[in-house]
Amino acid sequence: MIMASEPVCVEDFEPYLKARVSDAIWHYYRGGADGEQTLRDNPLAFQRYRLLPRCLKDVSERDTSTSILGHRVSFPVGVSPTAYHGLVHRDAEIATAKGVSNAGSAMILSMWSNRSLEDVAASVHPDTPLLLHLNILRDRSRMEAVIRRAEAAGYKAIVATVDQPMSGNRMHLRLNMDIDSNLTLPQMFLPGDEITQGRAVALVFDGSQALTWKDILWLRGITSLPVVIKGILTAEDASEAVKHGAAGILVSNHGGRQLDGVPATIDVLAEIVNAVRGSNVEVYLDGGVRKGTDVLKALALGARAVFVGRPAIWGLAYDGDKGVEKVLGILKDEFSLAMALAGCSSLADITPDLIATMPHSKM
Template sequence: MRWIDTLEGAAAGKLPEAVHRYFRQGSAGGVSVGEATVAWSSYRFRPRVLNDVSTISLGTTVLGTPVDAPILVAPSTMQRMADPDGEIAMARGVSAAGSVLGVSSNAGTTFAELGTTGVPWWLQIYVVRNREITLRMLDAAVAAGARAIVLTVDTPVVGRKEDEGETVWDLAQPGQLLANLPDGDWTDADLAKADDLNPDVIGRLAERTGLPVVVKGVLRGDDARRCADAGAAGIIVSNHGGRQLDGSVATAQALPEVAEAVAGSSLEVYVDGGIRRGEHILAALALGARAVFVGRPALWALTVGSSGGVTRLLSDLAEELDHTLRLVGVSSPSSLTPDLVTSAGPR
């Protein structure tokens, strides 16, 4: 068995049940979270032969930042429940693997602390109803060295989780999340997600921060074009790990339409959701993604092996990608093309 496949079970043995459930669960009936990995595994390859694959180069750039492989870590919260050092441990593991870290705006580690690790990081932001909170958080991230802003757009309200009994919120301790909430006497209404956003927010965030803005939560080609027209530097094809609208299309199915819609533009396309193998990464890159994000696997690796576990996860996936590139007859991710992938196997 692959080490990666053992991680969730090993993490379940270390985490309180409510925390493990929070990390793995989707919204409502769990349809989207259950389909994510299966959707990637439904693709089939049409490999090229008689091509020189004696040397493989996995390195690329994401918004100008060099990475050793096109495998990045998605933003997630409650990391201090997975490891006492939380985002610091995650950052060290990501840095050692030569990757980029997405940092949740709900993180339990301050941006200033993250900045000292040297890891290249992007801030994931929710625009909340009290815009002052969002603006001050953005300013703090810029001051601490964030390299991009990831605007989450699929959360006008938080998806319904059908919990019973003890929840992660019953176990959360002060300091485990919202370490970057600016000082103030904020109400729940202040912190509620903004439900009145339009594409203009992309330009406003870029102007405020001077950083590229990546829009996370895009599943349609027409929405991708709206983001591009509004000045986005990138988009992440994402259904929030199946945690928002249950029944949302799998990202493996949404990616081709989105990538085609913005083909020829400078906008960079990324994808997350259910990616667990080198073959899944190969399919994503061939279908138009510049890089992929992994979320839950990074949490399991952090729980089981702290920084070293995160580094091993990214390194193992990179090795699998190297292997699959050789077998598909291509020497680098930039040479992958959609004709290498077909949507279904033999019937």
């Protein structure tokens, strides 16, 4: 890993995280489950798809903007929920959110964030779409409390993670990450609670193995916010999500941290898009998005937008809010360039026939 003096692509930011945190924290962010097959495959899989550009289209003006659940973003890349930004930067999720906001992007705030959802909302431009990630807890009153707070603070959706009946077999846990006891988890606890990492884990995984689609109905029943289901990898589950009233599906394998050996997300995207055709459900993707051409490929295969997890953390380590903004800015510039080179001037021009179908394109 080479430390670039001035990062010019997303991967250039990664060494800054490695250099700035302990080994245990580095592996916590970097790592995946078991042999990390899925973790490795997520970015590699994008390279198995080939693009077929169209020439002599007027691409002098390109509009990269789109909307997520009706809320405008300046380009189709948002930030996925990742825990504990306080381990990386003193301003934690406040810095991440400011960077996202200045980039004109959207953010899914993790339930495991170290800053309160209210403080995060107060730190962004009013038109920045913030969504709140939740694990569905057995403790329903605690869930309702946090959902009411999200509604009051103007969050645009609840993103329910469904690929975590138990935590994946993460190799980095061998390293016994030392979490600073000053780091709070304000979305997990009620005032007066004793706040520890152990209690948070117990809270999330108490009853999580018994969750079913009925819990999605319960969630929808207690809030008027749209519900996005995160962690879908099959057409069968995508159809269930539609049936159970999801507003969106985030195709995700949790960044390779849950069941190792599942496909890269880009490889299952098209069949999920196909399964929800005819509904209003928006399909997003995360996992291994590192290049503007990855964004173009995902959109050509039917995603409305993509999200990034680790790259935002790398940017946070590089330079707080400015680093996050820079990572997203690079993705936006690369995406705009990829659109031009492919002959697209708006997102409507990004269609499946940009993807080559010849057999050797999947190598």
